[in-house]
Amino acid sequence: MEEILDFLRRLHDNNDRDWFDAHRSEWTHVKGLWAAFTAELIEGIATFDATVRGLRPQDCTYRIARDTRFSADKRPYKSWIGAFIAPKGKKSGYAGYYFHLEPTCDDGLLGNHLLAAGAVCIEPTLLRSIREEVLDHGSEMRQSIHGARGFRLDTSNSLKRVPTGFPSDSEFADLLKLKDYCMTKTVSEEWVLSGNLTDRLVEEFRRTKPFIDQLNRAIRYAWEEM
Numbered sequence: 001m002e003e004i005l006d007f008l009r010r011l012h013d014n015n016d017r018d019w020f021d022a023h024r025s026e027w028t029h030v031k032g033l034w035a036a037f038t039a040e041l042i043e044g045i046a047t048f049d050a051t052v053r054g055l056r057p058q059d060c061t062y063r064i065a066r067d068t069r070f071s072a073d074k075r076p077y078k079s080w081i082g083a084f085i086a087p088k089g090k091k092s093g094y095a096g097y098y099f100h101l102e103p104t105c106d107d108g109l110l111g112n113h114l115l116a117a118g119a120v121c122i123e124p125t126l127l128r129s130i131r132e133e134v135l136d137h138g139s140e141m142r143q144s145i146h147g148a149r150g151f152r153l154d155t156s157n158s159l160k161r162v163p164t165g166f167p168s169d170s171e172f173a174d175l176l177k178l179k180d181y182c183m184t185k186t187v188s189e190e191w192v193l194s195g196n197l198t199d200r201l202v203e204e205f206r207r208t209k210p211f212i213d214q215l216n217r218a219i220r221y222a223w224e225e226m
Helices: 002-013 016-023 024-046 126-149 189-193 197-206 211-226
Strands: 081-085 096-101 113-119 181-187
Touching: 002 024, 002 096, 002 189, 016 024, 024 197, 081 113, 113 197, 113 211, 126 197, 126 211, 189 197
Parallel strands: none
Antiparallel strands: 081 096, 096 113, 113 181
């Protein structure tokens, strides 16, 4: 993991195509290290969540190149790396487990190392199904969130009012307002670089499985109805 972090730091400080081209062979090596790590993490998560069994690293990882077409920030490369392990892969629309590795900086995506569990940027039909799940089984969701010790529900992307079609006086109004259903936990670099990282991530994510299961129950229902 130290090699990956070192490369990301230098890429952050030299984020241009000339530097990257001169260090492309190093990126190929780092990419291979991350793929091997992701394969181990998939295997570890599959011990408690069989829905991710059989995924390949390329199903869960992302390109290092940034899409700058609609961004004022024209830096060509990401200075972070991540893996999103979800049923059928990162583009499936299902909730899953995400590990984000990013050396601390003020202008990155998240600015730190992060564990996340859930779903973001949810398609409207799937989001409605999740909210219906909340309306019917909100107590179960609260229990799942509470049981994921060390994680917190991310409420930063929420509506000001309960969405149309749902009761504004619901006891689960705070959950119905969410646009992303995701729990997060930041970790230090010391935590990342300590031994047995994969095993420790698996144990952290294991606590979020009831939350993931409930989200994916709603998402699966929506896909079947579409």
